[in-house]
Amino acid sequence: MKKEIPLLIGFIATIGWYLEFFMAGKFFENWKMIFTTGFRNVAIVGLLVGMVNVLRVNYKKIKYNNDRWYSVYQMFIIALMVFFGSLRGISPGTPFDAMFTYGFVPLDATVFSLLAFYVASASYRSFKIKSVESAFLLVAAILIMLSKMPLGEAMWSKIPVIGEWIMDGPTSAGKRAILFGAYLGGLTMMIRVAFGLERSHLSE
Amino acid sequence: MEKFIYTLKKLDKRWIYLLIFLSCIIPFWFPDMFPQEFSTSKETQRVYDIINGLNEGDAIFIDWAFDPTLQAELLPMAEQTIKQALDKKIRVFIYYPLLTGISLGENLLENIKKEPGYENIENGVDYIHLGYLPIGVDMVLFSMYSDFKATFGKEGKIFEGIKTFGDIKYMVSYAGSAHPEIYISLQPRFGFKMGAGVTAVVGPDMVPYLQTGQLDGMLFGLKGAAEYENLRIKSGAEKKYNQKANAGMASLNLSHIIMFLFIGLGNLVYFYERKYKKSI
């Protein structure tokens, strides 16, 4: 009851798709549409679950954590957004959208751009020619960077051609070797799910 | 010499941060520091030619899979493709797989409307925001092949003659992750034609698909966006409104020179230590 029936349901769903692949027809078209709307409706309930979860996590933090003022402040910002949203709507030009464009956009973009600095300092510390392999790594990296910046082309007109060769030849070969492995791994994983050998997505 | 190497070895990382910061910001005040000319790669040219070859009334589908984190690279690309389509009176459908991307797209279209030549475009006639659905892209794609309009529950003149996704001539996926691979994996089943605009980070991962013809054209990073802007300027677009990516090119040059410098100095320290067989 707790595991066997879900696994049976899973098996039937997989076989259904397998049949669909070989005999696509009108019946299956409707069948897919029903499930797509179904997935959407279930996911909407999932959104509600997520909202409840945010409140739960923040309640715990405010109750037990030392940094509780940050959580209080976070809840205040959420309330402010809800207030703005209910006051004038959410289309461009409203206070809700202004909070997004002039608050969220700089914060989000800047947090990610911090990575630029860490990448720079990491390459200073550890990007060293210690062996033949690392020499290949370094040379390929520098040639790709040169070929993808305008100055490289100004220095020597053949740089983009070299970059293209590295990108199309060895890089794509290496990527393809990894890709074949990934496809086979993914296939195995899917077959395991279909036959109920993989159970990590089910809780006890 | 030894003192110099010692200083380099004990260098505080914050000096590196400061130099990178300055090298990115200073070129904005001196944009003529570096040569501005560069050639167009064939992947970029391909996307431009495909959209240019479409007829009036055809439709393209923009898959806006990025949020403000990646807007520096991807927003100029999306802006240029959308403007190019609007110039040619091609209908533009914009779908957002990420919730936080929506405001970005809505604001972009509002800003485009303020530019000369685009005052008369209308939501629901020339372009439409299809919005976000809380299900996976694969499910959305299956649903779009059953019934395009019902998937999103929107109305408008723009949907005339578009029954399923098969009636759309070209789609471009803008993403900074493996997201386009979902479309690529479903492509043999449905046979649509697609291109991608990706950040430099995932660019190399997309090259195999470009070679097999699964991807028809690709825009690669900030330079790809700048190349696209130049293509549009060459065919008559006004430079003043179409140079977001080109404005960053000088910074890209200078910051990479600083990067090469630091990689060189790091190797100098390493070889000095190895030559004299001692750790400073």
Added chain:
Amino acid sequence: MDTVNFIIDNTILNPVVQRWMSVLFTIMMLSFLYRDNPLYKLGENTFLGISLGFGWVWSWNRIIVPYLFVPLKDSYLDFQPYDLTLVLWVIIGSTMFFRFSRNKGWIANYWFAFVFAYVAGYSIPIQVQALFIQGANMMKPLFEYPTFFEISKWFVIIFGTFAGLMYFFFSKPHRGLLGKTARIGILILMINFGASFGATVMGRIALFIGRAQVLADNIVPSIVITLSITVYLFIYFKYIKKEPGLDDELMH
């Protein structure tokens, strides 16, 4: 209500305030590069608050109400047999709430088993197709433009892919011919990683260039805010928090 509208129009909707806001938030987050500090924490929580609030309001207005509440209301006012499916989906979705419970968590299993298997079901044929397409079309551009440049690339691709796969072949020890192939394979993979690394550096720096453009365009707010945040950091680390934090060693 008029007062509230007046305040909103003169703060958040005022272009000058908006310019200062975006510069302030940018520099607040950048102050993390110096050291973890309360300003950064404040920015972080603003970020979380806005993103959660945005998600809530947006999904409420444009997803939950039009796709769930409006159909539910319609079915209540004018009942059709088809509407039973909607009720059914909502009930199935509600089983997800059981994930919060420890001993009733299995009720959600029915739904999760179905979803995973549904995805697995359509993925199996697709993965096989993708494998064949990648394998069979590798040589495609060679026949389109048969120049020396292209042919040399395709030789590298064919042998490089093979060598790369041989590196991952662990059923036999890497000696003799297999060892040599695996050695070439690892060099090919290294070039691949190098190209990816170079591209990553470019991409990350391009992200910061986007922020630098905002700072460079608003030069007066940038300078004023940078100076005041520097003074704040100086005072904070000199007089308020003297001992170095644990994160300093980890992050810098």
